[in-house]
Structures are given as structure tokens and as C-alpha cells.
Amino acid sequence: MDSIEVIKQGYFQECEELLLAMEEGLIAMDSGEADAETINAVFRAVHSIKGGGGAFGLTQLVGFAHGFETVLDNIRSGSLSPDPDCVKILLRAGDVLADYVNAARGGRALAGDYAADVVDGLAALAGGGAEEEELQEDPFTNMGFTPVTLDIDEPQADTRSGGWRIWFKPSGRLYAKANEPLLILRELASLGPTEVTSDISQIPPLDAFDPDDSHVGWTIVLNADVPRERVEEAFEFVHDDCELDIQPITAAVPEPLPFDEIPSSPPAATTPTVSAAVELSAKSDAAAAPGAPSPADAPKQTIRVDLDKVDRLVNLVGELVITQAMLSQSVSESGLARTSTVGNGLAELEHLLRELQEGVMAIRTQPVKSVFQRMPRLVRELSAQTQKQVHLVLEGETTEVDKTVIEKLGEPLTHMIRNAVDHGLEAPDDRVAAGKPAEGTVKLSAEHRGGRIVIEVSDDGRGINRTRVREKAVEKGLIPASAVLSDEELDNLIFKPGFSTAGQVSNISGRGVGMDVVRRSIMDLGGRIVISSNPGSGSRFSLTLPLTLAVLDGMVVAVGEQTFVLPLTHIVESLKPREQDIQPFGRDRTLLKVRDTYVPLVNVGALLGVAGADADPWCGVVILVESEGCGRLALAVDQILGQRQVVIKSFETNYRNIEGIAAATILGDGRVALILDVDGIVSRCRRQVGESNVQEIAATGTGP
Amino acid sequence: MGKTILTVDDSRTMRNMLMLALTGAGHTVVQADDGQHGVEVLAQHPDVEVIITDINMPRMDGYAFIEAVRREPGTRTTPILVLTTESEPAKKQRARDAGATGWIVKPFDTEKLVAAVRRVAP
Amino acid sequence: MSEMHNTINEARQQFITFLSDDQEYGANIMAIREIRGWTETTPLPHAPAYVRGVINLRGVVLPVIDLKARLGRELTATNPKHVIIVVDDGSRTFGVLVDAVSDILTARAGEIQQTPDLARDAQSDFVEGIVVMEQRMVTLLSMKMLALSFAGPAEAEAA
Numbered sequence: 007m008d009s010i011e012v013i014k015q016g017y018f019q020e021c022e023e024l025l026l027a028m029e030e031g032l033i034a035m036d037s038g039e040a041d042a043e044t045i046n047a048v049f050r051a052v053h054s055i056k057g058g059g060g061a062f063g064l065t066q067l068v069g070f071a072h073g074f075e076t077v078l079d080n081i082r083s084g085s086l087s088p089d090p091d092c093v094k095i096l097l098r099a100g101d102v103l104a105d106y107v108n109a110a111r112g113g114r115a116l117a118g119d120y121a122a123d124v125v126d127g128l129a130a131l132a133g134g135g136a137e138e139e140e141l142q143e144d145p146f147t148n149m150g151f152t153p154v155t156l157d158i159d160e161p162q163a164d165t166r167s168g169g170w171r172i173w174f175k176p177s178g179r180l181y182a183k184a185n186e187p188l189l190i191l192r193e194l195a196s197l198g199p200t201e202v203t204s205d206i207s208q209i210p211p212l213d214a215f216d217p218d219d220s221h222v223g224w225t226i227v228l229n230a231d232v233p234r235e236r237v238e239e240a241f242e243f244v245h246d247d248c249e250l251d252i253q254p255i256t257a258a259v260p261e262p263l264p265f266d267e268i269p270s271s272p273p274a275a276t277t278p279t280v281s282a283a284v285e286l287s288a289k290s291d292a293a294a295a296p297g298a299p300s301p302a303d304a305p306k307q308t309i310r311v312d313l314d315k316v317d318r319l320v321n322l323v324g325e326l327v328i329t330q331a332m333l334s335q336s337v338s339e340s341g342l343a344r345t346s347t348v349g350n351g352l353a354e355l356e357h358l359l360r361e362l363q364e365g366v367m368a369i370r371t372q373p374v375k376s377v378f379q380r381m382p383r384l385v386r387e388l389s390a391q392t393q394k395q396v397h398l399v400l401e402g403e404t405t406e407v408d409k410t411v412i413e414k415l416g417e418p419l420t421h422m423i424r425n426a427v428d429h430g431l432e433a434p435d436d437r438v439a440a441g442k443p444a445e446g447t448v449k450l451s452a453e454h455r456g457g458r459i460v461i462e463v464s465d466d467g468r469g470i471n472r473t474r475v476r477e478k479a480v481e482k483g484l485i486p487a488s489a490v491l492s493d494e495e496l497d498n499l500i501f502k503p504g505f506s507t508a509g510q511v512s513n514i515s516g517r518g519v520g521m522d523v524v525r526r527s528i529m530d531l532g533g534r535i536v537i538s539s540n541p542g543s544g545s546r547f548s549l550t551l552p553l554t555l556a557v558l559d560g561m562v563v564a565v566g567e568q569t570f571v572l573p574l575t576h577i578v579e580s581l582k583p584r585e586q587d588i589q590p591f592g593r594d595r596t597l598l599k600v601r602d603t604y605v606p607l608v609n610v611g612a613l614l615g616v617a618g619a620d621a622d623p624w625c626g627v628v629i630l631v632e633s634e635g636c637g638r639l640a641l642a643v644d645q646i647l648g649q650r651q652v653v654i655k656s657f658e659t660n661y662r663n664i665e666g667i668a669a670a671t672i673l674g675d676g677r678v679a680l681i682l683d684v685d686g687i688v689s690r691c692r693r694q695v696g697e698s699n700v701q702e703i704a705a706t707g708t709g710p
Numbered sequence: 711m712g713k714t715i716l717t718v719d720d721s722r723t724m725r726n727m728l729m730l731a732l733t734g735a736g737h738t739v740v741q742a743d744d745g746q747h748g749v750e751v752l753a754q755h756p757d758v759e760v761i762i763t764d765i766n767m768p769r770m771d772g773y774a775f776i777e778a779v780r781r782e783p784g785t786r787t788t789p790i791l792v793l794t795t796e797s798e799p800a801k802k803q804r805a806r807d808a809g810a811t812g813w814i815v816k817p818f819d820t821e822k823l824v825a826a827v828r829r830v831a832p
Numbered sequence: 833m834s835e836m837h838n839t840i841n842e843a844r845q846q847f848i849t850f851l852s853d854d855q856e857y858g859a860n861i862m863a864i865r866e867i868r869g870w871t872e873t874t875p876l877p878h879a880p881a882y883v884r885g886v887i888n889l890r891g892v893v894l895p896v897i898d899l900k901a902r903l904g905r906e907l908t909a910t911n912p913k914h915v916i917i918v919v920d921d922g923s924r925t926f927g928v929l930v931d932a933v934s935d936i937l938t939a940r941a942g943e944i945q946q947t948p949d950l951a952r953d954a955q956s957d958f959v960e961g962i963v964v965m966e967q968r969m970v971t972l973l974s975m976k977m978l979a980l981s982f983a984g985p986a987e988a989e990a991a
Contacts, residue, residue, distance in 0.1 A: 017723035020723050047768065049766070050720065050768065054723075057723075058723040058724065061727055183811045184787045184809075185812070186830070189830065189831075242812070243811060243813070328891070568875065655893045657886055657894075659923075659924065659925075660893070660982070661924075664876060667876070670886060670893040672888045672891065678874040678893055680874065680877075
């Protein structure tokens with residue numbers, strides 16, 4: 007790729023950032039929270055996108071951006087006030103601009119009348135400023151080029167002459183702007199032979215001499231056959247800060263040419279009225295800007311790094327942690343006291359490594375904001391398409407998630423929000439009839455909880471219609487007609503493939519295959535999704551995702567011939583059960599009496615098919631854990647081997663996701679141990695019990 | 711002969727384009743991403759011979775930046791070129807009133823850019 | 833036309849050959865990462881019998897497949913002399929348990945014969961062709977197909 011292409015790619019990346027900033031600002035304007043700096047920021051974003059677009063010849067984009075920018079400029083200068091209708095058009099303009107950027111990025115062109123209504127809307131808003139534009143044109147054409155109009159009358163005399171006679175006397179202002187007459191004279195000299203005479207007659211006596219003012223003028227005779235424009239070009243930057251007169255030297259003078267006196271002060275008369283408005287507002291900008299740079303504006307230094315390099319670093323640090331753990335183990339086994347120099351050194355090493363690990367992991371993480379930021383636009387479109395009023399609340403946008411996870415979150419979240427608006431929320435009239443506000447609320451939030459990331463999509467709509475779900479499930483043969491399911495189980499039926507309760511296939515949510523695909527995507531990420539619903543009040547989807555590479559504090563346990571690790575975050579306590587505390591429950595389940603409550607008991611060895619596992623839970627140890635979806639659980643294992651920090655190793659890339667197993671780790675002896683996933687164990691249990699229930703029913707035709 | 715040029719623009723794309731064009735012509739480029747940053751960079755680089763600056767920037771815009779440069783004795787006579795667009799003649803005038811030496815119209819033509827630099831710095 | 837045909841036939845590929853249950857198999861050398869001695873695996877819950885479990889390869893956790901079992905015969909009774917061939921098929925890195933590694937051979941594309949299509953058996957899915965070398969018959973296996981043994985139902989469907 008050549009340099010221009012590289013810069014162009016960089017431009018599109020920059021556009022992404024600018025579009026985000028623009029949208030943020032517009033949203034602030036929409037909720038009435040925008041100040042002058044916000045409006046400025048929106049203007050600058052559009053201005054920069056337009057600027058770059060011009061450099062790469064993206065005419066469609068530039069054309070649209072120009073209209074948009076003009077309106078924003080008017081708002082920023084105070085000549086247009088951003089009332090709600092105006093902001094609505096601006097929001098749409100923002101969306102259209104994004105469309106143009108994307109089209110340009112993909113090398114496509116949009117229809118000539120694309121978003122014509124938005125273009126018209128912008129033009130109407132800019133209408134008030136049209137006069138200003140015209141006024142601004144005038145001083146431009148009057149800036150010292152009046153001789154041009156004469157040229158038309160006397161073509162031969164001006165363009166083909168024997169040379170030029172130039173009178174040039176700079177004013178003090180010319181020097182103040184760091185212009186250098188010498189350079190101009192040299193430039194003229196480069197056009198052809200010149201004779202320069204200086205006029206020092208105007209130099210005042212010493213006591214009246216102002217060093218900042220200019221008193222010297224020059225007459226330059228340029229004996230070169232060059233067009234007038236070329237001569238004028240040399241004075242391009244200075245023509246209003248000097249006396250300038252350019253006359254052709256001709257062999258024969260057909261008529262005496264009027265000697266135009268160009269006033270030594272520029273025609274500033276026309277400018278003040280126009281620039282006054284600009285000046286006033288700009289002054290307030292200038293006053294605001296240097297005086298109060300908000301901390302958020304301070305540009306953060308960033309560098310771009312290949313993801314490969316980061317991955318290698320992350321792996322290396324993981325190895326370090328394992329080695330340190332092995333070292334600690336060896337040292338403690340060798341009997342060295344914890345308080346010895348070696349022991350202290352090791353403790354310090356462990357501490358430093360933890361910090362290193364956190365730091366390295368933080369490199370790979372990004373705020374979920376980048377995914378969340380697409381949602382407002384989506385909701386705007388959905389709201390328009392479904393004729394429903396929707397208010398989107400975003401929370402926890404700064405929650406950091408591993409980069410690879412973020413990339414894959416977009417689609418499932420989009421789908422869930424679509425569902426929430428399309429199926430969850432009722433039409434405004436229905437809502438009012440139900441005593442709810444006409445505007446529905448959809449909330450998207452993210453937070454760290456217990457070593458995992460929890461993302462929730464909730465709405466205050468109609469909730470899940472369990473009767474219909476049940477009907478549909480029976481219809482599709484997913485459950486037998488006589489099955490008795492809890493509310494929670496009914497709700498989770500919607501994750502079954504092919505399930506859809508939509509009466510008609512809605513254009514927005516597609517064929518209702520959404521939810522099972524969503525769940526699979528989340529599971530592929532090593533996460534879980536759970537739904538809870540309240541008929542009439544709304545629904546909530548909770549996604550839990552693991553932090554991809556992490557160090558886990560775990561309890562190492564033996565089950566049969568194998569060693570497993572249980573995340574400490576889920577563990578409540580461990581205890582030795584007595585035979586009399588164990589109660590069978592129904593056909594396949596067992597309960598454990600813990601003080602005054604009964605808790606489901608899971609024989610881990612049996613559940614996971616581990617060779618050599620104890621069949622009788624009271625021979626071993628029970629670990630009480632807390633799960634996401636179903637409260638407490640008792641896990642029966644053979645013995646507890648210890649507690650240590652382990653490095654999580656994913657095997658999903660090379661294998662696949664296993665229900666009940668979160669990941670693997672490498673123990674001090676180099677062997678692989680599997681890390682249990684408590685929530686996965688719960689669902690695995692349920693599935694097995696459920697399946698055996700179904701089989702039982704199918705076989706005997708009766709319930710359990 | 712190559713000059714040391716400071717480019718001040720909040721758009722990364724524009725900075726890259728200027729860098730490409732100017733270094734291609736044999737100049738050395740120092741960058742800043744807004745007026746405030748530009749002031750800081752100038753303080754650290756007394757060897758800057760020409761300044762090219764945009765007008766619309768966060769924190770400190772082009773006008774304020776030019777005025778700041780002109781106030782500072784060391785840079786009072788450093789040539790400053792502003793990047794302007796065709797449709798903003800009032801802004802160009804304002805930049806010049808603030809002390810800009812000359813201007814470059816966006817989107818810029820590399821030749822014109824290089825010529826403008828030559829015109830203000832020997 | 834025939835010239836081009838010849839050139840394609842002339843293209844040479846290298847294969848590693850290995851023994852499993854007294855038959856000789858081969859795999860394209862580009863997919864082979866390294867050869868390791870047998871180490872005990874950590875079993876995976878409810879995995880098919882031919883998936884022996886996972887091992888630790890310098891910090892990476894790899895699943896190991898028992899070739900003999902996968903091709904329809906019984907599980908290998910492992911001893912330290914057995915070998916794990918570490919394979920990378922582009923999407924997965926995994927280990928294949930074989931009896932021994934024998935050779936590296938070079939074959940021209942023209943020398944690879946299609947398998948006689950009599951009946952489909954347990955190994956048909958994995959066989960890419962047969963090469964005859966010095967009177968030995970080597971059955972070429974597709975590592976990609978082998979890798980799919982690990983795939984979940986969704987991926988297997990998509991493939």
C-alpha cells in the first residue's frame with residue numbers, strides 16, 4: 007500500500023472516532039445538556055470529516071458535510087438556535103453523514119437524492135444564514151484585485167506586455183505578520199530580470215521613527231513577459247497590507263490607462279458587519295478555550311500496537327505466574343519458613359507479578375462504550391420503524407472488557423435490543439392504557455461482578471407471554487403437552503432453536519431464530535445468558551462473560567482420578583457431610599441439609615463422568631457454592647487439595663465449549679487441571695434431569 | 711533547503727497528509743494536535759522556522775494560537791500559514807488580523823503548499 | 833494444455849508418515865508442528881472415547897485424539913513409546929496419538945491416487961488419497977477433517 011492509501015485508511019479510522027464524538031455531542035444537545043464547547047466539538051468533528059474527504063476527492067461526502075457544517079457553524083455563532091426540531095434534523099444528518107462515510111469507505115456511491123429530506127431540512131435551517139454567505143463573497147472579490155475587471159477591456163495590453171512596473175510599499179502590518187519584502191522581491195526576480203529602486207523619501211526623522219512601521223517603498227521594473235496573475239501571485243499574502251500598483255510596460259501605449267489608486271488601507275468597510283457576528287462569538291470561544299481546558303479534553307497519548315505482540319506479552323506473563331506458583335510450591339515443600347528471606351522475596355515476587363498481570367491485561371481491554379455507542383442510532387431507527395417511543399439508557403460504558411470479546415458482543419446485543427423494542431415494548435396507546443408512560447425504556451448496562459462481566463438488556467414492556475411460549479413449545483414438540491415447567495424454565499424456552507412466538511415474521515427481528523443464535527454466540531465467548539421476566543412489567547436478559555485471560559484464585563479439589571479447580575469467588579464454605587443430612591428428592595435429585603436449609607447436592611464425579619469417583623457423597627467433602635441463576639448448590643468432591651492462584655488457559659479455540667467447564671489450567675506439576683464453571687454445572691444438571699424426565703415421560707406416558 | 715516546520719491540526723488525517731507532502735519536499739516536520747499543544751511544542755523546538763496551522767481546533771483554536779505565537783518575542787517573526795477553506799473568507803481575514811503571514815486553501819495541492827512555504831521562508 | 837497438466841502433476845508435496853495399528857498413514861508436512869512423546873492426558877467430561885483428553889504443550893492446552901480409535905478401531909493401550917503428533921490445521925492446534933512416526937516422503941500430485949470407492953467405512957471421511965512408495969501403501973489423511981472431531985454441533989453443521 008502506498009503512503010496515500012495508508013493515510014486514507016487512517017482517515018476512515020479517524021472518521022469513526024469523529025462520528026462517535028459527533029454523536030455524543032448531538033445526544034447531549036438533544037437532552038439539552040450541551041454547552042458552547044459541545045457544539046464546537048460537533049462542528050469540528052463534521053469539519054474534519056469534510057476536510058479529509060476533500061483531500062481524497064470524496065465529493066458526495068463533502069457535498070453533504072458542507073450543508074451540515076454550515077448549519078452547525080450558524081448554531082455555534084449564535085445566529086441559529088438549536089430547538090428540538092432543529093436537533094432532530096441534526097441527529098438524522100449525523101446518521102446520514104455516517105452513511106456517506108461508510109459508502110466512501112466501501113468505494114460505493116449513494117443515490118443522488120439520498121436523504122433528500124435531510125438535505126432539505128438542513129438547507130431550510132441554513133436559510134437564515136444565506137444572506138451572510140452572500141455578503142461574505144463581496145470582500146473576497148474586492149480584495150485588491152479590481153484591476154482584473156479592467157483586463158477584460160484591454161486584453162492585449164495586459165497579458166502580452168514587455169514587462170511590468172510595480173510600486174510596492176508595505177505597511178507596518180505586513181511586517182507584523184512576518185511577511186518579508188525581500189522574499190517577495192526575490193520571487194519577482196525569479197520571474198525575470200528586475201531593476202529595483204527604493205524610495206526612502208518617506209522615512210521620518212529619527213525622533214519620529216517608529217521601528218514597527220514601514221517607511222520604505224520600492225519600484226520594481228520586471229522585464230519579463232509573464233502574465234499579470236503571476237506577478238499578483240507574488241503579492242498574494244500581502245496585498246492588503248501594502249500599497250500595490252502593477253502596471254504593464256508596453257512598447258506602444260494605445261491609450262493612457264487610468265492610473266488606479268488602490269487605497270493603502272484595505273476595503274475593510276464591507277467586512278465588519280459580517281465578521282462582527284463571527285468575532286463576537288469567536289471571542290467568547292477564545293475566552294472559554296484557553297481558560298478552561300476541561301480534563302476530559304486533555305489529549306491522551308496513545309500508540310498503536312499489533313495485537314499479536316500484546317498476546318505474546320499476555321502469554322509470557324501467564325507463564326511467569328505459573329512458574330512463580332511452582333516455585334512457591336517447591337519452596338514451601340522444602341520446609342523453608344515463610345518469614346525467611348526467601349519466603350519474603352517470594353511474597354514480594356507474587357505481589358509484583360499480580361500487578362504486572364493486571365497491567366498487561368488492561369492493555370487488551372477496552373471500554374464497552376465502543377459497542378454501546380452504536381445503540382442510540384439503532385434505537386432511533388427502530389423507534390421510527392415501529393412507531394414506538396423508546397428511551398435508551400446506557401450504564402457502565404466505561405466497564406473494561408477484553409478486546410476480542412467486545413468485537414463479538416455487537417451482534418448479540420443488537421439482536422436483543424431489536425427484540426426488546428419490537429417484541430418487548432408495547433405501542434404507546436397500549437402502554438398508556440396499561441397505566442405506563444407512553445415512552446418505553448430500554449436499559450443497557452455493563453459492570454464487573456465477581457470476576458466476570460455482567461451485561462444486562464432490560465425493558466419495561468409487556469414481558470414474556472408464558473402461555474403463548476408454552477403453546478408454541480408444545481406445538482413444536484419441544485416439550486410434551488403434560489410437562490410442568492417453572493416460570494424460569496418457560497422463559498428459557500425461547501432460547502431453543504427455531505422458536506418464535508411472533509405472529510407474523512416482523513421485518514425487524516427476522517424469523518425469531520434470533521435468541522438461540524444469540525445464546526450460542528454468548529456461549530462461544532464462554533459466557534451465559536439468562537432471562538427473567540415479569541408479565542406486564544418487562545423482561546431482563548443477563549449475560550455473564552468471563553475476562554479472557556485471568557488469574558483465578560481457586561480451590562484445588564480431587565474427584566476420582568482427576569484434579570479440578572473451583573473459582574474461589576463462587577465458594578461459600580466447605581463442610582464434611584453426614585450421611586443423615588443427605589436426602590433424596592424426587593427421582594433423580596438429592597438434597598443436603600445445611601444448618602436449617604436444604605440445598606441441591608451434585609455429585610461432580612457422576613455428573614462429569616470422572617473415572618474412580620466416589621459414589622457416596624458422605625465419604626468425601628462438600629463445597630457450598632453460589633451460582634448465578636439458582637442460588638446455592640452443594641458440590642460433592644473427594645478431597646480438597648489446597649488453594650492457589652491459577653492461570654486460566656482457554657482450550658476453546660482448539661477444542662470447543664464444554665458445559666460445566668470454564669477453562670483449564672496448568673498445575674505446579676505441569677499437568678492440566680480443568681476449572682469448573684458453577685453455572686454450567688447447574689445447567690448441565692438441569693439438562694440431564696430434564697432429559698431423563700422427558701425420556702421417562704416418553705417411555706411411560708406419565709410424569710415423574 | 712529544507713526547513714523545520716510545525717504543523718498544528720486536530721485531524722490526524724490532515725497531519726499525515728501535511729507530513730507526507732512536506733517531508734517529500736525535503737522539510738522536517740514537527741506536529742501538534744491543537745493550539746495549546748502547539749505552544750508547548752514551540753517552547754521545546756526553538757528551531758521551528760515555519761508554522762502551518764488549522765483554525766478549528768479544541769482547547770485553543772487557530773486564532774488564539776496565532777496571537778500567542780505573535781506575542782512571544784522568540785516567535786514574533788516566524789512565518790505562519792493558516793489552512794483555510796474556500797468558503798470561509800471572513801475566517802481567513804480574521805486569521806490574518808491575528809497575525810497570519812499567509813494561507814493555504816484546503817484541500818491543499820502539494821505544489822501550492824510547497825510554494826507557499828517557499829514564499830514565506832527563504 | 834497437456835504441458836500445464838504435466839506441471840500440475842509435477843508439483844511435489846512432502847508428507848510425514850506414521851504408523852497406527854500396523855497401517856501406514858501420511859499427513860501433509862505443512863500441517864505438522866512437532867512430534868512429542870506420549871504424556872498422560874487430562875480427560876474431558878463426556879467427550880467421545882477417541883478424544884483422550886488435553887495435554888500441556890509449553891503453556892498451551894491441546895486436545896489429543898486417538899487416531900486408531902477415531903478410525904473405527906479400539907483405543908490405543910498407551911505406553912511411553914507412543915507418539916503425539918502436534919498438528920495445526922489453520923483453525924485448531926491439537927495432538928494426534930499414533931504408534932510411531934516412520935518417514936518423510938515426497939510425492940508428486942500425479943502419484944496420489946483416489947481411494948477405490950467400494951464402501952464407506954469409519955475412516956472414509958478422513959482419507960484424501962493413497963500413495964504407493966517403494967511397495968508400501970500410505971493412506972493420506974486430512975488433518976482438517978480430523979480437527980472437526982473436536983467441533984461442537986454448530987461448527988460441524990457449518991462445515
